[in-house]
Amino acid sequence: MSEREQSVTVSSPRLRVFHELRYRIFMVYRRLFSLVWLTNIAILIVVLSIPSTDRKWLTTIALINLSIAILIRQDFVINLIYTTCCSIPLSWPLAVRRRMAQVYHLGGIHSGCATAAVLWFAGSFGYSLGVKLSDPRQYHFSSATICLSAIVLFMLLAMTVSAHPMIRKKYHNAFEAIHRLLGWTLLVLVWVQVMLSLEDHKASQQSLGYTAVRSPDMWLLIIITTSIATSWVFLKRVPVETEVLSQHAIQLHFQYTNAVRGGFLRVSERPLLEWHSFATIPVTNNDEKCVKGCSVIVSRAGDWTSRQISKPPTRLWVRGVPTMGVMRVASLFRSVVLIGTGSGIGPLLGHIPSCRLRLIWSTPHPEQTFGNGIVESVYEADPDALIWDTRKNGRPNLVELACEEIEKIEAEAVVIISNETVTRLVVGELERKGVPAFGAVWDS
Structure with missing residues (x-):
């Protein structure tokens, strides 16, 4: 059996159950999220098992998680990761290329590190407050540091709650405003909070500047600030x-x-x-x-x-x-079926891979809605493209259409650009059939 045939054949019920668990429930996004959390749990166990560990490291670990969460969303870092993963040779096994194509799920690292950072900040605040109330002589935490830490924690929790998928979809504009405005405010407050904390714990004979330069917290904040600012430099x-x-x-x-x-x-x-x-x-x-x-x-x-x-x-x-974005992964395959619905034709036309391909575009009244120029561009990219007019023919079964075209051009993979509901349905159904399928949703 050829490599392609192995990738599109799922013969046993047990294998179908495996694909259902792997690609629907334990999708790559969730696996990356879980990996981040398991790593943080392991670090927590180490911190708790070594009594001599300075609990000031709680804030440092929180900032490490926050740095990773922000860097993974930085434009240049995203481009570097995509370029690295999508530059492997086509001669490599399909199984390897298929895994590299899951790079668009890097949002799992972002959300995993961000939520972990919130809990580390909560632990740091709880420890500082406990010391302040029970044994203020052990470590000197000023009231200003405690109050500012409480404000930072409250704002982090507000950002986390607003980013929950159900709330984010229902109140997307509010989520955007909260995430952006609170994020900028938090950046300023965390700088002040870290400086106050360093002032609280510095040796009497040392200056704040000397202590800050030797503190990993300050350098992590510099990384975070630079990462956020870089995008706005090009505004x-x-x-x-x-x-x-x-x-x-x-x-x-x-x-x-x-x-x-x-x-x-x-x-x-x-x-x-x-x-x-x-x-x-x-x-x-x-x-x-x-x-x-x-x-x-x-x-x-x-x-x-x-x-x-x-x-x-x-x-x-x-x-x-x-x-x-996700269309970049199409270059990892020798042959590919590209599916777009509505304005999803834009991303498809934005990167037509130099390989055997088949374009499937489902949209109401394609000429009337997008003009003859776009329709001609579709046929220029693929003379045998399938343009499905949903007003004339109704909604298509995109999974069946994809499977038919896979057999015709011996495609190694399918990439779809559509709304969240259609993308999840098509990718899930094709993966259950053993077909490598890729399509980003809003949280990818």
């Missing part, structure tokens, strides 16, 4: 040319940067309150060579997108650099 308001595709979609053209393979960029009207990510499409000339600039497709899917379509913008705020 600027750039001109944008709007191409109206229909009453339901527009294409925004930018000249300030080039598209990144399988990447996206962030745009905003109010940079302090909200940001929206869109996959970038490279600009080509008549010789089909990439030139300066990129574009994104915006379809009507909420208040912000509706406003852009009704009143096309001439300038928008951008920050950071174009960042790689």
Whole structure:
């Protein structure tokens, strides 16, 4: 049996149960989250089992977790991780390439380290408060340090609760505001809290500056601050040319940067309150060579997108650099089926891998909604592309369509760009069949 046949054949009920557990319940995101927590539990056991361990390390461990959580979301770090994982040769076994393609689940590290950091901060606060109340002579914790630590902990808990999937989906705009505004406030407060703590514990003959330079907490804060600031260093308001595709979609053209393979960029009207990510499409000339600039497709899917379509913008705020996303993993396979629904065609056109491929695009009234130009681009990328008009043909069974095309082109994998519900359904069904399938949802 060939490697591809092994990847798409699940013959026994026991194997189907294994795939159900592995790819639905114990998905890579959750496995990474669990690995982070198990590592932190092991560190906690070590700290508790060694009485001589200075409990001031609780704050340091919290900051280590927080540093990792923030770095893993930093644009340059994301691009580095994607480039590393997606640069392995096609000659490597499919099993290895399949695992490397799960790189888009790195959000599991972010959420795992962030939640672990909150509990370490809680432990540090509880220890400091206990010492303050029971034995203030053992360590001197000032009232200012205790009060500021309580405020920091309360704000961290508020951010964690607002990030819960159910709350985040129901109150997404509130989540964005809380995460951003409280995050900046917390950064300032943690700097003050750490400096106060260092002042509390420094030797009488040492200066605060000397103590701070020798403290790992300060250097971790420098890493955190630099990581957050780097994205905002590139904040600027750039001109944008709007191409109206229909009453339901527009294409925004930018000249300030080039598209990144399988990447996206962030745009905003109010940079302090909200940001929206869109996959970038490279600009080509008549010789089909990439030139300066990129574009994104915006379809009507909420208040912000509706406003852009009704009143096309001439300038928008951008920050950071174009960042790689799930479409980047398509380059790991010799042949691939690409599935997109609605404006998900944007990410697909943004990175067409140089391999055997089949494009499946499901959308209502494709020409009317996105214009003949986008439809022609789809057929240029794949002359045998399957464009499914849901207004004429109803909703398709994307799993069945994908399986048919897999057999036709002997595809090694499937990549889907769609909403959370469809993505989970298609990826889950294909994985149960043993087909390597990839599709990011909002928390990936």
